Amino acid sequence: MEEQGISAALHTVEEAAVSAANQTVGKVTSGFVSFFRGLLTWENMFKVIGVVLILLFITVVFRLLKKALSKGLATRFDTHQMLLVHKTVHYVYYITVIFYILSVFGVKLSAIWGAAGIAGVALGFAAQTSVSNLISGLFVLSERTMKIGDFISVGGVSGTVDSVGLLSVRIHNTDNQLIRIPNSTIINTNFQNNNFYEERRMNFSISIAYDTDMTLALETLRKVPEMCPTVLKTPASAVWYDGFGDSGINMTLAVWFNPSDLIQTKNDVFISMKKVFDDAGIEIPFSRIDVSILSSAAQ
Structure with missing residues (x-):
């Protein structure tokens, strides 16, 4: 009898649980049905159609803006x-679409801006460097002082530009090592671009012995540019004396060339300078010290 009572009690509990579950499922289902019926009204349908049309309009406007910028900046930007x-x-475009959809469905943008303000204060100190680089990147892009392939020098590092981004510039040096330069560094330090202009000038220094005919040395050094195929005729090369050194008279040869011909030009000029001086019998002195011993009268 006791076992029958327990079994009956368990059966009663099971029936109650099943009944409660069915009632819960029924309420949830009816709630979803009521929710979707509420959405499928003529007012909401017209609202959805209006949203779609406005989004299409925004998309067309941004596409036209993109084409206009492409045509207007094509000659100025690489x-x-x-x-x-x-x-x-x-x-x-994405930000505009997101905020428009949120406003249509009743999301208060003031609350979002308030939350963004609080988050901005919290993250402001950590993001100072990134924001500085971003603002500096806009200046770098607007100044257009470099392009991909240029050889630049910034803050003691040099290399060829691989990419110009909003936060940094990436270059690789002559050892083919990647170097990332923050845009704020480019704005706040001396910046040098060896490829910005079509022509570049380089000075070559050399010394001659003090007993050399200085007029002959000038005429001899002027022959060097004609022997170097990468040296430009316009602007013209120049030769001048640059002072008296410890071991010889200093001379300077200035030549113009295309930046891409840097290595070949340096090699050709050095080889030609040595050749013309050897052919003319002009000595290129090396550092030396003359010691004179003065004898004194015997006391």
Whole structure:
């Protein structure tokens, strides 16, 4: 009898649990049905159609803006800079669409801006460097002082530009090592671009012995540019005396060339300078010290 009572009690509990579960499922189902019925009203349908049309309009406007920027900046910006402009337009487009959709569905943008303000204060100190680099990157892009392939020197490092981004510039040095330069460093330090202009000048120094005919030395050194195929005729090369040194008379030869011909020009000029002086019998002195011993009268 006791076992029958326990079994009956368990059966009663099971029936109660099943009944409660069915009631809960029924309430949830009816709630979802009521929710979706509430959405499927003529007012909401017209609202959705309006949202779609406005989004299409925004998309068309941004596409026209992108094409206009591409045509207007094509002659001023290189391919990499135009890619950054297109990315910026895309980011603005996505942000505009997201905020419009949120406003349509009743999300209060003031609350979002308030939360963003609090988050901004919390992250402001940690993001100071990134923000500084971002702002500096806009100045770097607007000044257009470099492009991919240029050889630059910044803050004691030099290399060929691989990419110009909003936060940093990436270069590789002559040892083919990657170097990342923050844009704020480029703005706040001396910057040198060896490829910015089509022509570049370089000075070559050399000394001659003190007993050399100085007029002959000038005429001899002027022959060097004609022997170097990469040296430009315009602007013209120049030769001048640059003072008296410890072991000889200092001379300077200045030549112009295309930046891409740097290595060949240096090799050709040095080889030609040595050759013309050897052919003319002009001595290139090395550092030396003359010691004179003065004898005194015997006391």
